[in-house]
Amino acid sequence: MKVLVPVKRVVDYNVKVRVKSDGSGVDIANVKMSMNPFDEIAIEEAVRLREKGVATEVIAVSCGVTQCQETLRTAMAIGADRAILVETADELQPLAVAKLLKALVDKEQPQLVILGKQAIDDDCNQTGQMLAALTGWGQGTFASKVEVADGKVAVTREVDGGLETVSLKLPAVVTADLRLNEPRYVTLPNIMKAKKKPMDVLKPADLGVDITPRLKTLKVSEPPKRGAGIKVPDVATLVDKLKNEAKVI
């Protein structure tokens, strides 16, 4: 069973982004970029499936600029067998990415696609569900546990109020939530090995996909600032303020 894992290159988790003063976007020049943390969890899960003998091959895919090759090398250092980059410098929105992935699914015929539930830059939470729609497959979103058996995958999902388990016919799409696993540390020997693994580079046009953005970003602004309040010396003052000043209790 082949597993396809789409990964996105995003601003690193620890970077606090700044909004550009002209309102055209956020400043990501000279900012550290990393693999979207949820996608790292997805790669880890796919590699574990291969280590368990459930999957035979793990293919990492990224869509975006040339530098996404670094993200794909990281995916291969975690354990992906090979990689595909769909290279473009144009803006990619989730629907366009889902269409590119659909074209790759047609080509590679994986039984399972695992990807992060959302990217931490645009916070969209769309691509996995859109890919499932375009392929006509079932979807197991926000997964905290994945078990493949008998042509099906059981996915335990994090939902409001607790957990829910669904069983999906394969092929299917699974999106990873935070607690699906803890990705391994990448070791130097594995980084060296990853450099020798194969990587194909394609263009969106090679896949016959129209990636024209559907949403136009008119401006990006700072969120309203919340000013700091006051420090209170003790519990009695706190209770007094909550009762008589804020009037919330």
Next chain:
Amino acid sequence: MTALVIAEHDHGTLKPSTLNTVTAAAACGGDVHVLVAGHNAAGAAQQASQIQGVSKVLHADGAQLAEQLGETIAAQVLTVAKDYSHLLFPATAHGKNVAPRVAALLDVAQVSDISAVVSPDTFERPIYAGNAVATVQSGDAVKVITVRGTGFDAAASSGGSAAVETVDAVADSGLSSFVGSEIAKSDRPELTAAKIIVSGGRALGSSEKFDQVLTPLADKLGAALGASRAAVDAGYAPNDWQVGQTGKIVAPQLYIAAGISGAIQHLAGMKDSKVIVAINKDPEAPIFSVADYGLEADLFEAVPELVKAL
């Protein structure tokens, strides 16, 4: 121009997030209809018909809709989608699961997690964990939207008198089936709908301490319990209590953060609360920068004292 709100419900009753989504739908400028797709869901459909500002309720009923599986619900939405300019879902686990599937099958973009409606085709939404706000315009004929509940007031749940129209339920998708669920039963208010939230961080040290120290305060205030990602990762609190960018987005009247340092991703989930109280012994904790009232103290002493003083 008519907007359709896809109701979130447990068949018998509507979930509060539906009411906030109705407000967002009304802001899009046209009529507002509500779709209730469920099993024996006449109760929820009836409630939907009473929401102020709703002019029609579509009610689809069938056993295959009982578990609200994303594939089947999306198919149900698509049967009526052609009549609408906007399809709005609450940005809850359920809405986020279904909406992109609908958008892709309509070949339109989705606008996720909107916090404001600027005009019928332009919306504000937070990006980068709420560190920036993007204003986006959709050129698609149908706008598929998920709505951040904290960005919109709840519509009045009574006063309306919309007609309830029955629509045929779609067949089961055959792609997925429900196996089971572990939903915690609790008398506490739902986290995203609570007026007061008591939230704990890693400083609590263990799940026993978390319960011992924070539960009495939550009980006293009739509050929901929340947690930081660090506390959830450490196993002190269940996953679905997590407040933050990747957890729940909340905006209660009062948010009490005990032993929470205030990582960016946590602040993203609670900074729209009306009043924030921070109890932390580290004077440099970033949580104090957003707190209306900060108490620099050991939470193991301050919280029990607070329980007594209330």
